[in-house]
Amino acid sequence: MPAAAPLGAxxxxxxxxxxxDVVVITWTADEARALxxxxxxxxGFDKWYAYDRHYADHYADLxxxxxxxxxxxxxxxxMPTTVGQRxxxxxxxxxxxxxxxxxxxxxxxxxxxxxTLPVKDLFAQIIEETGASYILTIGTAGSVVDEFGLGDVVVxxxxxxxxxxxxxxxxxxxxxxxxDWEVPTARFAEAETLMADVAPQLAQPPVGAPSxxxxxxxxxxxxxxxxxxxxxxxxxxxxxxxxxxxxxxxEYGTTTNHLDAEGAGVEMGDAALGxxxxxxxxxxxxxxxxxxNMSDPVINGVLPAKQFHLNEQTTWAVGFYTAYGYYTSxxxxxxxxxxxxxxxx
Numbered sequence: 233m234p235a236a237a238p239l240g241a242x243x244x245x246x247x248x249x250x251x252x253d254v255v256v257i258t259w260t261a262d263e264a265r266a267l268x269x270x271x272x273x274x275x276g277f278d279k280w281y282a283y284d285r286h287y288a289d290h291y292a293d294l295x296x297x298x299x300x301x302x303x304x305x306x307x308x309x310x311m312p313t314t315v316g317q318r319x320x321x322x323x324x325x326x327x328x329x330x331x332x333x334x335x336x337x338x339x340x341x342x343x344x345x346x347x348t349l350p351v352k353d354l355f356a357q358i359i360e361e362t363g364a365s366y367i368l369t370i371g372t373a374g375s376v377v378d379e380f381g382l383g384d385v386v387v388x389x390x391x392x393x394x395x396x397x398x399x400x401x402x403x404x405x406x407x408x409x410x411x412d413w414e415v416p417t418a419r420f421a422e423a424e425t426l427m428a429d430v431a432p433q434l435a436q437p438p439v440g441a442p443s444x445x446x447x448x449x450x451x452x453x454x455x456x457x458x459x460x461x462x463x464x465x466x467x468x469x470x471x472x473x474x475x476x477x478x479x480x481x482x483e484y485g486t487t488t489n490h491l492d493a494e495g496a497g498v499e500m501g502d503a504a505l506g507x508x509x510x511x512x513x514x515x516x517x518x519x520x521x522x523x524x525n526m527s528d529p530v531i532n533g534v535l536p537a538k539q540f541h542l543n544e545q546t547t548w549a550v551g552f553y554t555a556y557g558y559y560t561s562x563x564x565x566x567x568x569x570x571x572x573x574x575x576x577x
Contacts, residue, residue, distance in 0.1 A: 234320070234569060236272040237312040238279075245282040249361040250312055252321035254572055256368045257308075257358070258561075259501065263371040264309070264324035266561035270569060271322050272311045280309040280324065286357065291327075294350040296334045301326035307354055315569065316576030321362055327351040329501040330480050335398040345401030351501060355508035359518055366519050366575065369505050370568050372557050373476065373497040373524035374549060376485030377469065382552070383427065383434040383460035383560045384526045385567040386496045387415060390465065391503035391522055392475035394494065399480045409506025410473045411520045416574025420462050423570035427460045433559040434460065436529075462567050463496070470496050476522045478503035484549040488533025497524050521571065525564030528552035 239250065258267050261277075268277040284306040295302045310323045333347030359367065375381065392408040399405055466472035469492075477483075477495035484498060485491045491498055502522045509517050528549045535544040 234271040234273070234313045234315050236275040237314050237319070238275055239281070239312065242281055245284045245306060248285060249283065249310065249321060249358060251319070252312065252362045252364050253318045254315075254320045254366045254368065254575070255323060255358055255362055255364045256320060256370060256568055256572075257323040257325055258369075258371045259325055259328060260371060260557065262558040263561045263564070266558055266565050267322055267324070267370070267568075268311070269562065270565035271313045271315075271320065275311055277309070277324065280311040280322070282306050283308045283310055283323075285361075290353070291350050294334065294348040294353075295327075295332045299332045300328065301332060301350075315572040318572055318576045320572060321364070323358070325351065325354065327354050329399075329478065329504050333398050333480075343398060345398065347398040347402075349399070349504060352504045352508045355505050356512070359508070359512065359516075364518055366521070366572075367505060367509075368521045368523055368568055368571065369502045370523040370564050371499070371525070372527035372553060372561060372564075373499040374484035375526040375529050376477070376491035376495065376497055377463075378487070378492075378530050379469075380463060380497075380526050381460075381529050382436065382526055382556050383430060383563045384463055385427075385460065385564050386463045386465075386470075386476065386522070386524045386526070387567060387571065388465035388470070388474060388476055388496050388522050389413065389415065389520075390473040390475035391506045392477055392495055393503045393507075394477045394483075394498075395480040397480045404503075404507050407503075407507075408473075408475050409503060409510055411506070411509070412473075413519045415464060415521065415571060416577070417464065418577060419570035419573045420464075420567075423566045424461060426566050427563045430559055430562050431459060434556060460563050462570070465496060476502050476524055482546070482549075484528055484545070485530040486533035486545060487530060497526065499524055523564055523568045523571065525560040525567070527557045527560045
């Protein structure tokens with residue numbers, strides 16, 4: 233199992249990142265707490281090192297006022313760990329595709345559909361400094377496949393931009409990026425056994441029919457099956473390189489928007505990794521992977537979307553994420569361990 237490998241002394245925040253075979257980067261406080269629980273035992277997230285290299289001389293001018301990184305005045309926090317013989321760097325980014333961008337506007341103040349994307353630069357900087365052979369971006373996502381419920385984990389070697397706001401007119405929009413390598417699966421069964429321990433925390437409440445877990449004529453009983461699974465691209469029902477969908481707005485799968493026809497889940501940032509890697513010389517491109525735990529199930533599309541200025545679908549999606557984000561992220565971290573342990577075998 234992972235073992236934290238703290239440095240001899242806390243390094244200055246402006247130092248380059250340490251070398252690592254694998255980088256695992258996540259995005260929210262709940263995700264970071266789950267990653268620390270699984271990967272840096274004894275070194276909670278509050279003990280991770282601050283990282284602000286080139287923040288002042290490069291990133292600050294690319295980040296809008298009020299964005300998390302601008303408030304924190306740093307790029308990330310990190311902690312080294314090991315999985316078998318592999319050195320791993322766990323990171324929690326303060327940059328976020330949908331929160332950082334300074335949007336270009338015309339003379340009338342109308343957005344032009346282009347914006348700064350500092351998280352792409354952060355990915356490139358991480359790759360250069362760590363020399364990592366593998367980069368994994370992990371965390372919560374919205375399910376778009378009816379049978380992928382709370383706690384299921386999508387593992388895919390592809391990500392696609394699906395932007396409609398500040399990045400709508402960027403040349404990379406609607407582009408799918410792929411990382412062509414064979415993901416080791418030998419530890420997946422073991423990981424799913426470990427994930428079963430989290431199942432009691434993922435039982436949906438008996439409150440009606442917010443998701444396909446409840447048929448239309450359901451009685452007020454929680455679904456019996458809360459067993460979580462790892463869903464690898466190329467394994468039914470996912471096609472090979474079936475991408476995670478990266479949006480620049482809060483989106484989620486419903487029974488009526490059929491996002492499963494476009495991708496394997498929906499979140500806000502992973503395609504920026506694919507873009508960053510694609511811009512590197514061929515010999516300097518690490519293998520990369522998306523590991524996303526389903527923190528909200530597909531939402532019932534017949535729920536009111538606009539009534540009295542309320543969106544009941546969004547209310548349910550946010551509610552699921554708020555209640556289950558940490559516990560589903562434990563499953564995501566376990567699945568991430570399974571991939572890295574497979575590399576280490």
